[in-house]
Amino acid sequence: MVKVSVIIPTYNEEKDIFNCLKSLESQTLKNFEIIVVDDGSKDKTREVVKKFKKVKLIEGEHKGPGFSRNLGAKQARGEILILIDADMTFDKDYIKNLTTPLFKDKKLIGTTHDYEIVPDLKNIWSRCWGKIRVSKEESKKVTIFRAIRKSKFLELGGFDSKYGYADDQTFWYKYKIKPEPAKNTTCYHTNPTKLKNVFKQSRWIGASLENKLISIYPINYFIPSIMLIISPIAIPILSLKKVIKNNDLKIFFPWMLIFMTFRYFGTISGLSRKIYLNINVR
Secondary structure: OOOEEEEEEEOOOOOOHHHHHHHHHOOOOOOEEEEEEEOOOOOOHHHHHOOOOOEEEEEOOOOOHHHHHHHHHHHOOOOEEEEOOOOEEEOOOHHHHHHHHHHHOOOOOEEEEEEEEOOOOOOHHHHHHOOEEEOOOHHHHOOOOOEEEHHHHHHOOOOOHHHHHHHHHHHHHHHOOOOEEEEEEEEEEOOOOOHHHHHHHHHHHHHOOOOHHHHOOOHHHHHHHHHHHHHHHHHHHHHHHHHHHHOOHHHHHHHHHHHHHHHHHHHHHHHHHHHHHOOOOO
16 A cells, blocks of 8 residues: 655656656655656656656646646545655655654654755856755754645645745745654755756746735835846845855856846846736746
């Protein structure tokens, strides 16, 4: 009997999904199913997934990862759902260690991994994002569930697509529910490696920002314009803060300044789409 279901939403992930699925094949825990829910990819993602005979592929529509995860959860056979991204790979004990606390403590709702790092920093734009996405100390504050009981997931209504990039934090936004970090659960999560992807990712993040000012009319209508006006000051300051946080001052000029320019204007673009057009899609 399958007790664990791994759900992966995909959207144009042909470059990453193969490594993700191969990593899952190497897990020490073997008794789990894998469900890939494709969110209307326009590349060869589905063709890559079909090479893995034991993986169940659901071909959905382009409605966002939250919608896809909800669709996968409804068809999952396991009592525990593992919610991951297509651009992730994992240590061999990842699923075992992520789910062990849930099997031991029936009152526990869900867990998250305790360490999330970037596997390849040779690309300068990936390096600008930073090596550590989630440190072991920061994992205590993480609001994203990586493993959750299926019954609780469905009871809470699944993820709300209105949060866009942050739809996997739905349970925190709505109910202030957080997962428990599971020990020895290292995840490797790639960063965007091209400037156009830095911009697109930032645009999606910008459209998904949750802030009271963004929802107050007509104040919110002025936010993108204000950000544009202060950009000559904001971008260097944000760049400096980022290199200090990354402990990587060597890339401040010109790489971080270029990177942060794309991030900053991508964020403005996303905010504008959300405020003026009510659009929040990847």
